[in-house]
Amino acid sequence: MQSREFKDAVFEQFARVAGAFASPKRLEIVDLLAQGPRSVESIAQQASMTVNATSRNLQILRNAGLVTSTRHAQRVVYRIADPSVVAAYRALRDTAEARIAEVRQLAQAFFGEVDGVEPLSLEELVKRSARGDVVVVDVRPAEEFAAGHIPGAVSIPLGDLTDRMADLPVDAAVVAYCRGPYCVLSAQAVRRLRAAGIPARRxxxxxxxxxxxxxPVESGAA
Structure with missing residues (x-):
């Protein structure tokens, strides 16, 4: 193989990975799978896609080596191939945040109204948790909580929040979290909690x- 052939071939493989990432829905799938393994049907539901469309996008990700799958009876469960895939996704997200103004504008337009004040950072959460004046609520689906969650967090999926508000302590502020800085579940939770008179931050x-x-991250069902 000549040097030019090698260069063309290796960059073609790099482009293959980039092409697998080059879809909003496939990026959302990677974001979902970063929370833990899940079935095609679960991914389709969370990403608002048909099962067929989800399967096609998963096949592209699998062909690029970004995800793997196993069969359990009649269900096919997908997972991230290895941590480097999540690292690549995070690098892409960080680059978009730094270089594309629309990312910041969209985030401000959506989260600005519900936040009111600045959302809580991880460092602030650690400090307040040590003081014992916050309760951390994980509003993701139960299967994501079981796959991994912040130690000490309480699992209250967004769909159950209204019915379980009475379970929350009255002497501590609520900090809601979900999949990451662009996940909308925690913003929706904070809006509902504040409407009910419960102090809450995202x-x-x-x-x-x-x-x-x-x-450390804890795992296991609530």
Whole structure:
């Protein structure tokens, strides 16, 4: 193989990975799978896609080596191939945040109204948790909580929040979190909690951000 042939061939493979990422829905799938393994049907529901469209996008991700799958009876469960895939997704997200103004504008337009004040950072959460004046609520679906969650968090999926508000302590502020800085579930939770007169703030991070700091992540059902 000549040097030019090698260069063309290796960059073609790099482009293959980039092409797999080059879809809003496939990026959302990677974001979902970063929370833990899940079935095609679960991904389709969370990403508002048909099962057929979800399967096609998963096939592209699998062909690029970004996800793997296993069959359990009649269900096919997908998972991230290895941590480098999530690292690549985070690098893409960070680059978009830094270089594309529309990302910041969209985030401000959506989260600005519900936040009112600045969302809570991970560092602030650690300090307040040590003082014992906050209750951390994970509003993701139960299967994501079971796959991994911030230690001490309480699992209250968004769909159950209204019925379980009475379970929340009255002497502590609520900090709601979901999948990461662009997940809308925590913003919706904060809006509902404040409407019910419960002090609440949104955490501007998710479990993967917590993990990236080197802190432990708990797993298991609530």
């Amino acid at each position: 955490l501007d991070a998710g479990v993967d951000d917590w993990r990236q700091t080197g802190r």
